[in-house]
Amino acid sequence: MIALIGAAIAPGIALLSYFYLRDTLEPEPISMVIREFIFGVLLAFPIMVIQYIIQTEWGLTNEYSHAIINSAMIEEFFKWLVVFLTAYKHVEFDEPYDGIVYSVAISLGFATLENFFYLILNGEETALWRALLPVSSHALFGVWMGYYFGLGKFTDKPNRKQWKLVAAFVIPFVFHCLYNLTFTVMKDEWWLVIVPFMIFLWYHGLKKVQLAHDYGSKKADTRPH
Known part of the structure; x- marks a missing residue:
């Protein structure tokens, strides 16, 4: 059991540490x-209840509704909501990159508990696959979410703030849908699509990390000293 717990939490902790340590301007x-990570862990429970209700009470049980509504939409919306309610308006959210740190923390908290349950049901032999795909994909969805949260909070054009906040949900939701539908549509040949898709997410996600840093540096340079 100790080995299983370690295999479940190690990818999330490693990825969170990586994105946290990339914050070189003013680390959170x-x-x-840790608080946001715990919020992400706790978020898994109401999400599972809502997903169960959607399947049993609403009758949305086919694989496409599960991929789009029951998984991507529900999970990304509630992660977005928790970031907005607990971090976005917090005084510590004082530079654009902070959005990435907090969104990734909540996403990985959720992914870590989800990973733990999955490994209990399917065994430790799936741990590497889970780390490379589901856990890291949640982290990257968090990067895109946090990037747009950062733009929304610190934009110099107030009329664009709401659009950035909408993008903070919509873009991770679309990526999550594409991720899920790859396994639904491609079946045994999913790897032909998911490998280049994950490379795309990592490449452009890390570019978003750099852009958030650059944006934060410019903001810091304009502050009165």
Whole structure:
């Protein structure tokens, strides 16, 4: 059991540490990051209840509705909501990259508990696959979400703020849909699509990390000293 717990939580902790340590401008209080990670863990429980209700009460049980509504939409919306309610308006959210840190923390908290349940049901032999795909994909969805949260909070054009907040949900949702539908449509040949898709997410996700840093640096340079 100890080995299984380690295999379940290690990918999430490693990825969160990586994105946290990329914050070279003004690192967030570790207590805040841990808090958001815990919020992500706790978020898994109401999401599972809602997903169960959608399947049993609403009758949305086919694989396409599960991929789009029951998984991508529900999970990304509630992650977005928790970031907005607990981090977006917090005083510690004081530079654009902070959106990425907090969104990734919540996403990985959720993914870590999900990973734990999956490994209990399917065994430790699936741990590497889970780390490379589901856990890291949640982290990358969090990067895109956090990037647009950062733009929304610090944009110099107030009329664009709402659009950035909408993008913080819509873009991760679309990517999550594409991720899920790859396994639904491609069946045994899913790897032909998912490998280049994950490379795309990593490449452009890391570019978003750099852009958020650059944007934050410009903001810091304009502050009065």
